[in-house]
Amino acid sequence: MLRARRERVAQNGDNGQLERAVHKQEQTVIIGAGLIGLATAHALLERGERVRVLETLMQVGGGTSYANGGLLTPSMAEPWNAPGAWRHFAASMTDAAAPMKLRGLALPGLVRWGFRFLCHSTPARYRSATQASFRLARESVRLTRSWRERLNLSYDGRASGCLSLFRTGSSMHEQLATSRQLQALGLRFTRLDSAGVVAIEPMLADIARDIDGAIYFPDDEIGDAHALCHALGRSIISRGGQISTNVHASRISLREGRVWGVETDGEHLPAARVIVAAGVGSVQLLQDAGVRISVAPAKGYSLTVDFGGHSALPALPVSDRIRHVVATPLGQRMRIAGTAEFAGWDLSMRPERISPLAAAFRELYPRLARKVDPAQGLAWAGLRPVSADGLPFIGPTRVEGLYVNAGHGALGFTLAAGSAVLLADLLKGAPTALNPAPYSALR
Template sequence: MKITVLGAGVIGVTTAYYLAKAGHEVTVLDRQPGPALETSFANAGEISPGYASPWAAPGIPQKAVKWLFMKHAPLIIRPMADAATWRWMMSMLANCTSARYATNKGRMVRLAEYSRDCLIALRQETGIAYDHRTQGTLQLFRTQKQLDGIGKDIEVLRADGVPFEVLDPAGCIAAEPGLARVREKFVGGLRLPNDETGDCFKFTNILQGHAEALGVTFRFGVDIRRLKRIGDRIVAVETADGLVESDAFVAALGSYTPALIAPLGLKAPIYPVKGYSITVPIVDESRAPVSTIMDETFKIAITRLGDRIRVGGMAEIAGFSDDLPAARRATLEHSVEDLFGGAGDQSKATFWSGLRPMTPDGTPVVGGTSIKNLFINSGHGTLGWTMACGSGRVLADLVSGRKPEIEASDLALSRY
């Protein structure tokens, strides 16, 4: 089939790659001058299937109130009057029950674990290199209350057969020697040894080349306007450069997907939750992290990417804002300097923000729609990098009429 993929972030490019491997003629459209220049550009760098958890969880409403008054808050809510923001927030709060959390986390871990396996296979097939490391992720707890509260997560990890280690301070230091200087600042950690790290931007750009070698056409600088529907099918996408016709279409536009499909009568509860990162050049290897550390108190990931440290996190409810407030940078700097002080040169750090496409239940939307030749691969939130290969492979199987290797019926838009 002739297929058009809308969006050239990590989700769009991996989808195009797997569709081409399945034998389809694929064209990718994106408004940017190259791949991975929006949300995929400078994310936290972690590939953490075991930490694939919905933000909507028991106790989150109470924690959210406390976070709003923290100096280095992981959650920021800017006053907004639009109905879409409040509907999404209310829907997220409705998912903050034990039963929904277990269901949502289970399907997220299922997709994330599969994605990690797909990434390993892709790496073996292509030899792709993207500053990746396979040394696990350490969730670091600064308080005993945080450590005592990991029971529900461990239950899901056990149920899904995900290896894990609960570590005391000495075990955390063995995994991350750079923490030895701040031993008194944490009480323990939860380590997932099978997790990975890597530069999503570098990966996406190199994978573009592999996709092109399979025949994929990339068209950049293309303004996507709307989908043209006749009857029960999409016949073309209207762009500033004219119509692009195909047999099937895949919407992989992240936070911009809902606006594209809304005129068709389709509602996708995907909201642009803003995140921030800094990228810091390493100046002292002995003080630097070796993989990824999740600072549980500030909800910030600190990741080693080659000779750089990527520090990413925070959740800001602010619509499609792309500003870079100094206070957000200060939070990122505080977390990394508090744990790995002197490892990087903050004066040379770069500061970035991106819009994570979040669903209220945490699970992305991957699958078909009520329009028979329109598919969606979006809504991955903070886990687009973690879930990219698995989502691309599942979507390619569905488009091709094949049964995916994992259960995927509960990933589609129809679950809403």
């Protein structure tokens, strides 16, 4: 049909019309092959769209989705800008070990974002963002589970539940209050004392005396994000989607105010629609196309300790509220992740930020730490794309044909499937399962 149209138009000598006709038949190009870009590609393929994913790295899932905490936790849906959070940031400037740290050198680049971050930390805005984040997270975990089962995705993913652990010196007051608020929206949880914790996770028996209590969230899940990226990548290719690694999208090209394609290092790729899902790289790509999103990079670290099948590992992931880290079993490995450092785009690994992860693991599982020293684990750092109001940007932009799916902060694994389906439905003009307004890219 396209060839016939091409010939007809060519006979009439109308090149503009020809270009528009060819363009119409073109595919959707997605920039970024992390959790968000790949989930988006999958959701669009399921809706009959032709997709091509561009990734600057040599492999998929090599950015922030590489070695994250491995948790899918609607239970932790709250954004970082809780009322009064600014006090922690201010204090962190002189405390090298603060779990959330603001570095002076990063300040000039954070003025605009920081102002918005503070504006959104009023109790009312924080509560409404927490609820919107929870709604998307809950739907997203449901979708992830259904993709895992239907597509047989292998990524050490399972419905494990999660323990939020309060050791002596930490208070569960705040998290209980948030959990009670989200209960009305469907969050399930149980409050446990020390004996209750050991009953569901016997590997914490060694530190029972140090445990004040915990909140158990039965609907949270775990999995290896990098392995999920590869599993999704294989599924995308098997359904006829294209993934081009080692291809850098340098610019989104526009014509007559709408998307025309993507400039890569040496090529122009025509595209009817472009979706920017490039994690922290999204800000610049969009800005060059005249679209602003308020997202800043927040560095986090993880340590992955491989027990090689020689030890029984905990069944449950634990979020330790004293050290602000998570410890997640992933097959035969334990992943310990956490800390947030606003240090611009710097990805260097600071030993003083990694050693608290090893220390937390020793404190939680002293017996396991004697078998394999956690400090010998594989250290990694990644940049979370943190939006100023704590919610991702999902949907069309002001530029016709240009879409965004970015800014998922500390919850990109949790929110990937839900965000992908929401964007795909918006792009196809289909009814959406959730009200898209709180996540709008036009907000």
